Amino acid sequence: MTWTRSIRILYQTSFLALFLWLLSRLAAGDTRAFPYSLFHHTDPLSAVGVVLGSGTLPGALIWSVALIVLCFLFGRAFCGWICPLGTLQQFFSWILSPRTRRESLLINRYRTWYAIKYYVLAALLIGSLAGSLQTGLLDPLSLSARGLASGFWPILPGGRPVPGGWLAALFFLAILVSSRFIPRLFCRALCPLGALLGCFSRLALFRIHCRRDACTGCVKCTFACQGGDEPLGDHRVGECHVCLNCIPACPENALSYRFLPPLPAQPPIPDISRRRMIGTAIGGIVLAPILRAAGGGRSAAHSHLIRPPGSLGENDFLTRCVKCSLCQQSCPTGAIHPAIAQAGVEGFWTPVIIPRRGFCEFACTRCGEVCPTGAITQLTAVRKTGYDGRPPVRIGTAFIHPGRCLPWAMNTPCIVCEEVCPTDPKALWFEEVDVVDRKGRTVHLQRPRVDPLRCVGCGICENKCPVGEEAAIRVTSVGETRDPLNKMILAP
């Protein structure tokens, strides 16, 4: 093993380990302030998508500039050295498929259809501009966190099931397995982040250089090429993952990674046809209204679209959420789940709270702390609970269903919802009644009622309600702070 390869593998494993470790700390509820969104903050695809959609570059997402500068210096080194999904694909490609040298040569040649990723990028960015941010669906960082949070963590001991999680897990697995047939197929053909970095890398200062006078055309450099960019001849810098496998592979020492090498006579540009790009642009523009027409929470509030506390209004939320699942992974009670249908097609995999599965812990502000794009704003516990004297942050309102509630329907004493209610004074109060039961005995009952001016919609009442599968007190989104129109009571 050559030293460049050893160092590269060290980098790759370190970054992969860091990525997994941060996710595991998040899931473990580690209270130390680790940079949980480190990878997502440096994601230029999220940054560009959010800027196009919302006109803002929120908070620490500005670190994505660092990755772009890295790209200006070294090309797509992120893909070959840092990206956890790239590392996993490379590993799976290696372990799943012992190949002959001839097979290696065939699968690592450049193919024109690798240009698909540029169309994907264009469609996603134009979609963002039209107000529907979907970059997260194919962003390798969001995609990996999503696949792991919804597909891998649930199967760990003590893991909580995620309804619909298999969708993300299956997509993630499919990408890894596809590497058995073509190494880094996702990176080469689909990855919109790779395509974006590919665009920036055209200005890269350090590049692979092939000395024409020394090259014999033996194509040994292609055998282990990760990017499928064919280092010999007219090297495609926009495809190159800077894995540097080609350099020691060259028996003539014709290849080098150099500062400002001479460019090929005709620097290859991606195989993009103008006509197809126009078609893609039109598709991107049309996609947003089509997705919106499928319904969701934009024009009318949806009862079960309960967003995490501090979430922006639905329109702003959908121009910022990159569907990375970090909030889901961070939620200590397992309340946050991916939206499968609650937020429409457009909001697929955005976070929603399912109170029967987990409640919003009253003073917890973890989801907002880890959200990389500010779709969920960072709250303080004092602000969220309203202890600063302003109205608390509400995510919904609880409703009692008297047909199922024990004191209401069954004349059976029960006070669970009231005892767990965290607000001060409690949103749940009792109507005291004496009723005569079937056997003629007088039963004193405390029938719970909700004070909608006190309820913050945290859902602990629904979560703890002893009435079996469907609680007798249920939270819907009405009254949420983020939508002033999804309100029923006049007072604040």
Place this chain on the structure above:
Amino acid sequence: MIHDPYDHHISRREAVARLSATAIGAAAIGVGAYFFHDRRSVHAAAPAIPDWRLPQTGASARTVVARGNDPAANVRRLITALGGMNKFVKKGESVLIKPNVGWDRLPDQGANTDPKVVAELVRLCKAAGAGRVIVADISVNDPTRCFTRTGILDAAKAAGADVIYAQQLKMVAADLSGYSAGMEVFAPLLTANRVINVPVVKHHSLSRVTIGMKNWMGVLGRGRNRLHQDIQRAMAELGAMFRPTLTVIDATRVLMRNGPQGGSLADVKQVGAIAAGIDPVLCDAWGATQLGLDPNSLGFISEAEQKGLGRSDVKLITELGVA
């Protein structure tokens, strides 16, 4: 420059050019990031509701009532008594006329403003040299049925107005306070230079009476139904936020019971009176008396008077009598 594939070096000129290109790219990214970074994630403040009033003195500051069987003639006499429409609408100004077109009812049922009143106001505005005259409302029933069957669509169009309703009525954010904070209003409200409020007087099951200040609910979008929880205060709030150039109260027919929608002709009283003036409180106070109510027994009128929006003493009104 001849490219030599066997030369492993680049010229100084090419080096400078490529370094500059990368530097410019990096600078562009940096400037872009700096420009977009951390701008307020919440949208800019919603536009304020303009004050459409014009200072009036003498005759034009009065509140007047005209009676007679022809609503159009009544409107003409009122405006003449107030000194003519050009006291209120200047040449080229755009005017929004806000009638009550809430319900799918015929004019005789008294649930909506009389179309003749609306049309006459449009004509007078046009005659005074107004630019665009818009008639708009957000109906409760299907807006197409409402505007068609009330006769307001045809009458106002014939008089030269642009009637905007249903899907054409775009909703925009506005700086509303109090109970209606966060709600949207229809766009023509924010672009019109002058606004004439033309409600109909009728019974209302909750607020007892619906007149001018209640008529502003028709400019609000989603969420307006919430206001019924404290209707008297909500009406006074609306009266304080929307300050019309002129108020015209249509009491040609008054729905005495089963309001605000009515239906039965037995509930409709033929009054044949119309009031107009720049004092919205006085206009509403007069309207309340048409239902036999003491204006000061109505919370919204007292509250509006306390807010200084106008006076509630109906003795201040000038009767023009029957033509």
